[in-house]
Structure formats: structure tokens, C-alpha cells
Amino acid sequence: MNRFEYVRAGTVAEAVQAFASGAESRFIAGGTNLVDLMKYNVERPDRLVDITRLPLDSIEEHEGGLRIGALVTNATAAYDERVQARYPVLSSAILAGATGQLRNAATMGGNLNQRTRCYYFYDEATPCNKRQPGSGCAAIGGVNRIHAILGASEHCIATHPSDMCVALAALQATIRLAGPEGERQLAIADYHRLPGDAPQQDTNLKPGEIVLSVDLPAEDFSRHYTYLKLRDRLSYAFALVSVAAILELDADVIRTARFALGGVAHKPWRDAEAEALLQGRAPTREVFEEAADHVVRHAQPQSQNAFKIELARRAIVRGLTQAAAGTPQPLSDKRIA
Amino acid sequence: MLIESGSPVAADTRIGISLTINGEARQLQVAPWTTLLDLLREELDLTGSKKGCDHGQCGACTVLVDGVRINSCLALAVMKDGAAITTVEGLAGLANRGAGSDGLHPIQEAFIEHDAFQCGYCTPGQLCSSIGMMNEGHAHTRDEIREAMSGNICRCGAYTNIVDAIEDVMQGEAAR
């Protein structure tokens, strides 16, 4: 790890100020990804601003929804009774990711800002535009079975590794930020970005902005939801494909349908047109297949990951089926519902 | 030096922190980049906590911080200022109830009884993780234990015995 200054911030203003006065500052809370990256020399901050003592660690009622502080750990959020009762898809998604130990340390804000798990990004010896802009993308034509099939560019085919964010995308969460220019909000859909020609930027955060909270809207998707994750072992692996799906059914008609995919793109992937296809229709396999086909219609495989297109298609169908049937994917029973 | 909120501590300065380690209050001077694991292993000669990957991918470094299991390899020691740390060396001391005649924590005894390890390198992490998992209270069935213990890799393949040992202790606790 490189040498850096350490600042312990007591208030948000202090944190933002401390960040701005460093040349290459990073906020640190759980550290589960940042410390990892620093040991690989992928991140070399000259200043770490420790935000763990900021008063952002509570979950509160907010405008009929919930406001989850940025420093709430993933475990606390996932097991919070209100989250479990009203936003079980978020709870499921968080618990499908990482491990008990990591979830106890990792925070909501950190989860939003975690970096990709592309092999090349982590390996200094190889070219990577995300790590070193302009150096090239070695994943293209390389070992890429875990890489993106949607929204990638010729500069980067990395995926966003979060499970939590996939659920947040389906829930249409709002991310509240503070920065040198004050507070603002970003819809989760606008929080992460596609790689384009600037893959070094994962998000639309402005320099020095800090996450204050994740705000969940006042909606109830506790009956028809699922988080379905497919991976290379039954736990403790990043998603090849995952689906967060939430439905509102009225008798046998889909009133609202939202679903997002993980493991397939540089951000949680939603397709408004595909969701619209479900609106007002009966929750049948044919209808779900139609929506799934629509999502993957522009999918582009890499040399080793063509299977992900079919896997994503099938996962969407199964995920929507689980949600419609009210039989969400359990966490510990590994049979796929 | 002591830390003051909002003021940068220069990169070449050691920072004074206090930690309670296995019940003993310690005043320590740490570099900001020293992880909790390296502090334990390299500076305090508490080598029970293991470094299997140093990246949060194996669980061998699992310790309890204020009773909560975390990967000590990914925690900067300076950020844990004020916390109580329990490592494998302190587990016997945790066993204020039901400790065996040899002074071991019930989970330590159960691991021996069920042969829940071979090489022993993942074991300290498995033990701390088991206790952390029981503290969390979310795992009850074998499936749930398996899932909750999946953050601790055992290359010797003692998984079924580990689950047996944990179940044994959980049943003992429930009976008590």
C-alpha cells in the first residue's frame, strides 16, 4: 500500500472539506473494496478521509419510505425489520452478495461505489482502460466469461459487481449526496454510468461528493418480488447474471413491473421498454419470454461469454415467474424456486 | 500522535489508538495503512489470526470486533480506535459460561470433537466466524449454517464437520 495521510472526519462538512484539500483523496468507511484495491496498487490515494464517525448510520422513516444512511452496514440494512417487511427484494439482494463478514463491514455508500471485479482491472501487469486510461482493454479477446453483454464499449467490457444496486435499481431508489457545491440527489438509474470512452468513471458522482443516504420510495413490493442470482458456486461468488424483479399484480394482470439485471453491464441494467411490455398483461411464461427477448435483443457477446445472453434471458423469465408466483428465491435453500 | 477530527495526519506519522484486545486494554501507535490483521500478526505477535489471501476472499483472518465478525485484513487498525477485538487467542476467555474443563470455548471443543479441521490454518477464522454467526442469530438450519459460513474457505474440505460442530454448540446453547 502506498503512503497516505489519514483524516478522521467528525461531520459531513469536515469530510467534504478534507477531501477537497487533498490531491488524490478517497473516502473510506467499510474499506472492503478500497483496502483490497490499495493492496493491489490499483488505488493509490494520497489521503484517506475516514467517514465512519459521521452521523449517517441510521435507518429512518422518510416520506412514507425509508432513508438508509450511507454508513449503515449491508448486514444491518438487510436484517432491518422495516427493510425486510417493505423492501424484501433489497434484503435478498444484499444477502446474496459477499459473505457474513464482508456484509458486517461494508456500507450502503461503499456498496454503491464498489469497483468492477474484472480480472484485468485488478492486475497491474495488464492493460486496462479503467485502471489506466488509454492503456487498452485486455479483457476484450481475453478471459471474459464474466464480462458484460449489454452496454459495453470498445474501451471497457467490465460489469458492476453489486447485488444490492440491482435491487435498488428495481426499487428506483434515490441517492442523496453532499459535495463541495452542496447537497443534491441522483436517481439510482443516473448514479452509475456506462463505460463509453471514459471507463475510469464508474458513476456520475462529482469529485468530492459523498453519499449521505439511500432513499427508498413509498411503495410496497413485498408480495411479488425476487432476487435470483446465478454464479459459479452456490455462495460467495459474483453474479454471472442476477435478476431483481418486483411486480404489482391486480387479479391476473400485471399493473407494475420492474426488473433489473446484475452481472451483465457496467451498471445495473433496466430496460423500460421491456418492462412496458409486461404492463397490463397476464403473468404468463410467454409474456415473460417476450420481455426477456426484448432485453437481450441488442446483447453483444465477448469471446467467452455468449452463454450469458441465453442465461440472462432464462433468468429473467424465471425471476419474473418467481415474483409473480410469490415464491421468491430463498437464500439458503439453493434449489432455484 | 493523537488524532484530531478533521486534521490530516501526515503519512509518516504513527497514530495513537486504544484497543481492547482479548480483554486487555492496549494503547498502540499504528501507521495509518496497517491493517488490523497486520497489527495483530506483525506487531503484537498474535499470529492466531491467519492471512490466507489478504483480500477478504478466504475468511482466515476473521476476528470479532465488538462481537461482530469481520475480515481483519480489510480493516485499517486506525479506524478501529476504541473497539474491543477478540481473536482466536481470546476465545477461551469469552467462555464465561459453559467452558470445558480445559478452559476452551464450547466451539473450540466441538471443533476438536467433530474433527472440523485438518491443517488448522482456516480454523481460527472458522471459530471466530462461528461465534459471530451465532451472535447474529440468523442461522438455525444446516442450510442456513452452510450459507452463513461460506465466507470461510477450508481447502482441507472439513465443511460437513464444521457444520456438525456448530450445530452441536447451537443445540447445547438452546438446551441451556
Place this chain on the structure above:
Amino acid sequence: MAHSISIDGVDRHVGAARSRVDGPAKVTGLAKYAGEFDAPDLSHGYVVSSAIAKGRITAIDASAAEAVPGVVKVFTHENRPRTAWLDYNYQDQVAPPGSPFRPLYDDKVHYSGQPVALVVAEDFDRARYAASLLRIGYEAEAPETDLTRQQDLAYVPPKKRSGIKPPPGARGDADGAFDAAPVRLREDYRQAPEHHNPMEPHASTVVWEGDGRFTVYDKIQGVSNSQSYLMAVFGLKKDDVRVISPYLGGGFGSGLRPQYQLFLAMMAAQVLERSVRVVLTRDQMFSFTYRPDVLQTVAVAAAEDGRLQSVRHDAISGTSRFEDYQEVVVNWSGILYECENVSLNYKLAQIDTFTPGDMRAPGAVTGVFALEMAMDELAYATGQDPIALRLRNYTETDHTEDKPISSKELRACYAQGAERFGWQARNPESRSMRDGKELVGWGMATGVWEALMQKSSAQAVLTADGRLEIGNSTADLGTGTYTILTQIGADTLGLAMEDVTVKLGDTSLAEAPLAGGSWTAASSGTAAMRACREIAAQVFTLARGMENSPLANVDFERVAFRGGRIEVTDDPSRSVTLIDAMRAGGLDRIEAMGSAESDPGQMKKFSHYTHSAIFAEVKVDEELGQVRVTRIVSAIAAGKILNPKTARSQILGGVVMGIGSALHEESMLDHRLGRFMNHNLGEYHVPVNADIYDIDVIFVDEEDQANPMGVKGLGEIGIVGTAAAIANAVYHATGKRIRHLPITIDKVLE
């Protein structure tokens, strides 16, 4: 009992389930591993690894690294000290033929991840930080790491590796018989390269004792191998270097050969005249030995009734450019079944990686996987039950050596395994069994491994307080050696296990071979038993010679050692305590050495193997490609079982690693870069707890004369055949033959 340890034939501990004697040390964190020993003034080395796979180093700028306060020295090929010149000196006890890799030897880069510098600093953190500041220039050449592109250059290794039998000559006319047979199958099989990934990264702590003498704590499966390597390479005398390795955090073969961190730590310690510790990172655990990529073709032909007419097994194994690594891949296809026409061929092809090496059941994991999948395919082709087909071709002769097999209770493995598994309820049709949304598959396979014994010695000391200490230089990598030697010592001298201490992994102890090949229990166990028997004889002589001895005129054959006493077997009221006997003889201690080696007569007459039958249940979500191994029954015939508890764990470990081979493990090469890309435990997937369901282990009774204890060894047999049983179960579930492991979601969807 044909093979008792106790003098009176009644074993009390041997054969009984006993908890690991090293358990308390391991559950309290007190057990110390190689990178955890401290020394005054200890410095820390951090390895810098090559970014390219092939080419040369053009420049190394160490100025920034050297400027870091606390950096002691940066070692590179430019400033390394002179070490031995000849290849011969670098060849360790199990080196394959060739020119061993020499760290920091010159500017040439042979493989990606090769160590190119060692940064030594006052502490670990500063060494790591300084290492990140090293600037290295390379002139890169295009590497070739794709074995499929090198197979046309494959060759029969000109020099055989010691201890590895090359394939036997052809028997009958395999090709002719194949063409003439009514049922014929020829398929390609491949298992992904794997890295051992023991939980403890390789580490060496070299303690400078002054005057050019060193104590070395090394992660090694046999300390004598490290010692002799250090002596040869660094010109040390035996007395100058003691190697100690009390505990290993797993090995699985990765610790058989001294690895480069040992060389680097000793080099630095010798130059700096101070203690040095070098611990590899997890990523660097992908920068040396691994289970090789092997391209296999198996052709089997049978009569309509399933009787084998022809077996042909061809393998091309990857090796490095500098050593001809060899393992026994194809021979098993000439051993397991009765067949008159057999052709077995094994070649090597070179790629630009480090030399592959032995990994748990080396060669057998690979070759038996292919054979046992082919046998399953043949079962379907001939419409036979997979067990029935194997029984139809059963043999008790090793036709590759033309010798009977000393004991082979494989029929019992099939029968007992099948019964425990409930095999008779299997619908032979594939895709015929379901559980909800999942297809259910039941598959089985046979496993085989050699039952070996190596020349070994052990020392034992009985002290006047009635305590026994046994020792030799072999290693306990988690295998249970400490425990079984304790049981053997306790039973031989009639002591409680608490009164017996076992010391291992120290070159100051009696010489024993590397711990590997499943030979440790037979070899070190026999040597320890003999040392203890020698003590028993001596202490008995003392007891009988006592004034008014209750044992006067009693023969050794008529006494029992139990409860710390020597008793007349028929009349336990006549007894002498060991302590009294020693006191009477005026002795503080009785020391004895025991040795063991395989009996040449027995070896000439018989072949020796362990066998197993593995039954696997898988549940497959066909739509989404998810495979779960929900049940394994592994029935083992391995002679006498010394400790059912630790023995069972050995098999569990083999099975879990076999599940890894079948479903998860794959070291993924980027052939453009010549680099394994998933070099960490996040992306190199080994099974986690959630992947492992029920595993049932059966030890069938087996009497064997292979060695004085009737022990065959258990370290490897648990893994052999496991992946085939799972792959066969996947076929039974889905109708898909997936012949390239691991069976990942993408392959199930294909």
C-alpha cells in the same frame, strides 16, 4: 486382528476414533506455521513478480524503492550473490528431469509471475510498499501457453522421472481389436489446470544463527528436501542448516518441492547475515506449481455383453520449457479392468508456464476421470448398469506388471457403497428422475491409487516418568500423522495417549521421506511401531531382571503392555510398571530407532493399490444450468484404518476437492499474455461451505500384507474418481456428456 500394534494383539487406540492430538494447538491459535516464527532483528522480504511471460528484463530501477526508509536491500539478477552453478544442485528430491528454475538467475523471463526481485525491509509493510515502487523494463516475446497449439510437438519424455512409471508396452492389438468390436467409443476428455491453493501461502523464515548457521522454518512437506536443496545450492554443510516445519497450512503437493520463497529468503539471509522472512501473497500462489492441463483421448471397445475388447488411452500433458514433469495418467487404464488389448501412451508438450507439479493424486485424478467417464459411456452403449459393467470386467491382476494385486476389496466397495446410496432404486434412463424443478442424476465411478511405502525411520524415547516421545522428520499437513503416531506409541507401550508426544518436521529428528503419495502412515507408522517395540523389549528385559520380578520366567510373547504396566497376559495380577522397571534398571531414558521399508519380496510378488467406489447424486436446474452435488457416498478399501475419525476427514477432503474439480476449479490462462488471470480466491473458485452437502464415507474391511501394519494410505484415494462420478451423474440427470471439467453453467446450457 492380523495386524495388531499392541504386543498382546489387543489395540486400544489404533483402529479407534480419536481426536486429533494437535487439535488444542490449532483451535487456540498456538500452532505456529512457517511465516509466523519470530527472530531477533527479523527482516522481511517481499517478492516482485514478472509482468510478462516470456522475454528478458531490460532494466530495473530500484532507486525509489531503495529510498524508502527501512528498506535494507533490493535483490535482483543484477546483484544476486553467486550460488551453485550446475543444474544438478538445484534438483530437489522430487524434481522431474530438466533444468530447475533458478530465481534471479539472469535477465530471462520464463513464465508470467516469475520472481524478478526481492525487496528486503525492516518490516513487511515497508517491503511491500517499496516493492510497488520498483520500475522494471521488459523486452517481451509472444508466449505460448495454449496446449492445444503445442500438441503436434508432443514427445515421449526422453528421461523418466524417478518414481513415476512410464506407460507399459502395448498389450495385444488395441487398434485392431477396437475396429473389430461391436461397441466402440472414442472421446476426448480434459480437466482444467488447477492450483493447489492451500490456505497457508508458502512462506520461509530463515533465522541467522551467526557463523553461517541457519534455522529455517519452511512450508515444506518434508524438511529434508529443503535442507538438502539449501546445502546444494548455497554450499552449506548439514550442520549449518536445520529445517523445521511443525505445521503446514495444507500442502496437497504444492509443498513437495522447495519453492522459490525458500531460495530467496536464504539468499537474502546469507548476504545480509541476518534473519529474513519471505511470505508469498495469494496471487503469487499462482506463480509456481499447478496441476497440468492434459489432453486425453480414451477409446474403449466392448462385446455386446460389455466385456472389454480394447482400451486405448492417449494423453498429452503440458509441461514447462525447462523441466519434463511427469505423472502417471494413463497406466490406470491398464490396471483397473480385465482387457487383452491395451495401448497406453503419454507424451509431453511444452508451454511457457512454470513446471506443473504433483497435486493430490497426481495423474490419477486426471486419467481415472477420463477412463471412468468412458466406462460410464460404455455402460449406456451396452445397456448395462455401470456397476455391472465394471464387475464384468473385474480383475485381481495388475496386467501392467503381470502381478496379482495384494488385496482388492473393490467388490465390497461397489456393494456397500451401492447399498448405502440406494443405487438399486436408480432408473438407468437419463433424464428420468426429477425432484421438483430439478433433474436428478445418480452416477458412480471407481477410484484407484497406489499403496506405497517409502524407506523411513523414527526415533522413540521412553523417560523415567513413563512418558514416551516419538519423532521423525516427516510432515503432518493436516493428514493426522501426529495423531496416528501417538496412537501407535500408546498401544505399543500400553500408555495413555496423553503420555505420548510426537515431534515431526525437523531435520534434527530421524530421517523420513516427504509426506506425499499416501505413504506416510505405512512408512512412518511402521518405523515408529518398530522403535516402540524395541523400547518395549528393552523395558521388558529390565522388568524381568528385577529382584523377585513378577515377570520372572515369562516370555515376551506372554505379556501385555497396558495402563503403564507390563502384565502377564493370562494373569494381570503379575505386573511391573514401566517406571519401576526403568528405576530398577537405573535408567533415565530408553532410546530406540525403528526403520521401515517395503519388503522387496512382497513388492516383486504383488502390486499394491487402494480402491474406491464413489456414488454421486446431482440436482440440476436445467434451464439455468445450476448443478448441486447433493450427496456423495465414497466407499474405500485401503487396508487397515488406524483412526476412523481422521481417516474419514482425509476422504472428506479428497471428495470436496473432487467436487471442486468437477464443478468449480479452473485456472484460466490468457494465452496472449501467457498469464493465469483469476489468480486469487475470489475468482479461482474452490468449494465453499454452501457447495458441500452430505458426504458419507465407508471403509470396507480389507486385510493386506503390503506392510507390517496392513495400512495402505488415504491422502489421495478420496479424490480419485469423484469428478467422474459427478460428471456421470450430470449425464444421468440431463443426458449431456460434459467431458471438459469443470462443469460450469455455460457448459450445462450449451
